Amino acid sequence: MIWEVFRQxxxxxxxVHGGSFHAPDRAFADAYAREFYAxxxxxxxxxxxxxxxxxxxxxxxxxxxxxxxxxDGYSIKARLKEARERAGTxxxx
Amino acid sequence: xxDVRTAEFLEFVQAGGQVETDDWMSEEYRKxxxxxxxxxxxxxxxxxxxxxxxxxxxxxxxxKLALTAKIQDEVGxxxxxxxxxxxxxxxxxxxxxDLISGKSKFHNVFHYPTKSWGDVGVIAWLVDAxxxxxxxxxxxCSYAPYARVMKKVCWxxxxxxxxxxxxxxxxxxxxxxxxxxxxEAVTRWWEPLMHFHGTPIPADEDPMVHWRIKSQxxxxxxxxxxxxxVPQILELGLELPDPKLGKNEAGVWEYTEPDxxxxxxxxxxxxxxxxxxxxFRALSRAEVDWVSKAMLPEAA
Numbered sequence: 187m188i189w190e191v192f193r194q195x196x197x198x199x200x201x202v203h204g205g206s207f208h209a210p211d212r213a214f215a216d217a218y219a220r221e222f223y224a225x226x227x228x229x230x231x232x233x234x235x236x237x238x239x240x241x242x243x244x245x246x247x248x249x250x251x252x253x254x255x256x257x258d259g260y261s262i263k264a265r266l267k268e269a270r271e272r273a274g275t276x277x278x279x
Numbered sequence: 280x281x282d283v284r285t286a287e288f289l290e291f292v293q294a295g296g297q298v299e300t301d302d303w304m305s306e307e308y309r310k311x312x313x314x315x316x317x318x319x320x321x322x323x324x325x326x327x328x329x330x331x332x333x334x335x336x337x338x339x340x341x342x343k344l345a346l347t348a349k350i351q352d353e354v355g356x357x358x359x360x361x362x363x364x365x366x367x368x369x370x371x372x373x374x375x376x377d378l379i380s381g382k383s384k385f386h387n388v389f390h391y392p393t394k395s396w397g398d399v400g401v402i403a404w405l406v407d408a409x410x411x412x413x414x415x416x417x418x419x420c421s422y423a424p425y426a427r428v429m430k431k432v433c434w435x436x437x438x439x440x441x442x443x444x445x446x447x448x449x450x451x452x453x454x455x456x457x458x459x460x461x462x463e464a465v466t467r468w469w470e471p472l473m474h475f476h477g478t479p480i481p482a483d484e485d486p487m488v489h490w491r492i493k494s495q496x497x498x499x500x501x502x503x504x505x506x507x508x509v510p511q512i513l514e515l516g517l518e519l520p521d522p523k524l525g526k527n528e529a530g531v532w533e534y535t536e537p538d539x540x541x542x543x544x545x546x547x548x549x550x551x552x553x554x555x556x557x558x559f560r561a562l563s564r565a566e567v568d569w570v571s572k573a574m575l576p577e578a579a
Contacts, residue, residue, distance in 0.1 A: 187575075188362075203427070204427075204431065205359050205362065205427070205431065206362050207359075207362065208358075208362075208371075208575065214574070221351075221355070222355055222358075222359075228434075244301075
C-alpha cells in the first residue's frame with residue numbers, strides 16, 4: 187500500500203507534498219512518516235494519505251470562456267480613459 | 280504521429296518543461312529515466328555497506344550515532360528513489376533482483392573496500408561532496424517527482440559532508456599516526472573520486488543532458504568538485520597523488536587522465552569489493568524476506 191506524505195515546515199504554512207512510501211497499515215504509516223519526514227524536526231505536522239484515497243483533478247477546460255471570473259477578464263484601460271476625459275481629470279500630456 | 284509527439288516532448292523538456300508521472304512521455308525518455316534513477320537508488324543502498332562495517336568500530340559513541348544516522352539517511356534515500364522508479368513502471372522487488380544479479384549497476388565508489396577509520400571520514404566528506412554536486416544538478420531535472428525527492432536528499436547530504444569533514448579534522452589535529460591514516464585514505468580514494476563524475480563526454484553529446492534529466496555535463500561536475508574541494512584538502516597539509524593536478528591560466532583544472540577502462544570494469548562488477556558487497560546484499564535480502572512477506576501480504 188502506497189502512502190503520500192504532505193508536510194508542513196512551520197506553523198501557518200501550507201502543507202506541501204514531500205514524497206511517498208510503502209506501509210501495510212496506519213500504524214506503520216505513522217512510524218515511517220515520522221522517521222522519513224520529521225526525525226530532524228524539519229516538519230511540524232504531516233498529512234499521510236493512502237494514495238488511492240486521493241482524488242486527482244488535473245484538467246480544467248474553459249469551454250464557456252468564463253473569463254469574467256478572473257482578473258484577465260477585465261480590460262478597463264479604454265473605458266477609464268474615456269471616463270477621465272469626460273470628467274476633465276485626464277493627466278495633461 | 281508518435282515522432283511528432285516525441286519531437287514536441289523533447290522541445291518541451293529542453294525549454295525547461297517539467298514532466299509528472301501521469302503525463303505522456305516518450306519511451307526512450309522513460310527507459311533512460313528508469314535506468315538512471317534505478318542506478319541512483321542502487322547506489323544509495325550499496326553505499327551503506329562500506330559504512331556499515333564501521334558502526335561497531337567507530338572510535339566514540341558520538342561517532343557511532345552519527346554514522347548510524349547517516350546510514351539511516353542513505354537507506355531512506357534509497358526507498359524514496361526506488362518509489363520514483365516504481366511509479367515509472369518498475370517494481371522495487373525487480374530493482375533489488377536486478378541489483379543482485381548484476382543486471383543493473385551502482386556507483387563506482389561503492390565497489391571499493393574501506394581499510395581504516397580514515398576512509399570513513401574521507402568517504403563522508405569527499406565522496407558525499409562529489410555526490411551532492413551531481414544531485415544538486417538534478418534539482419532541475421525535467422522529471423519533476425525525481426527533482427522533488429532530490430531536495431530532501433541534498434538537504435540530508437549536507438549533514439554528511441560536515442560529519443565527514445569533522446571526522447577528518449579530528450584525525451588531522453590528532454597524532455601523526457592519525458594524520459597518516461587520513462593521508463592514506465585520500466591517496467586511496469583519489470582515483471575513484473576522479474572517476475566519479477564519469478568520462479568527459481561533451482554535454483551536447485550526453486543523452487542525459489539532451490533529455491534534461493541532468494542539467495550539467497560530467498566534466499563540469501568534476502571541475503566544480505576540484506574547484507570546491509582541492510583547496511580544502513591542500514590547506515590541511517594533505518597531498519594528492521597526481522603531479523599534474525593544477526589550475527591553468529584559463530581557470531580550468533588539469534589532471535592526469537584517469538583510466539576510463541578501469542572505471543568500466545569496476546562498475547560492471549569487477550571492482551575490488553564488488554562481488555563481496557553483492558553477495559552480502561543477496562544474503563541480507565534472503566534473511567529479511569520473511570519480514571516483507573509478513574508486512575506486505577500482497578508481496579507474499
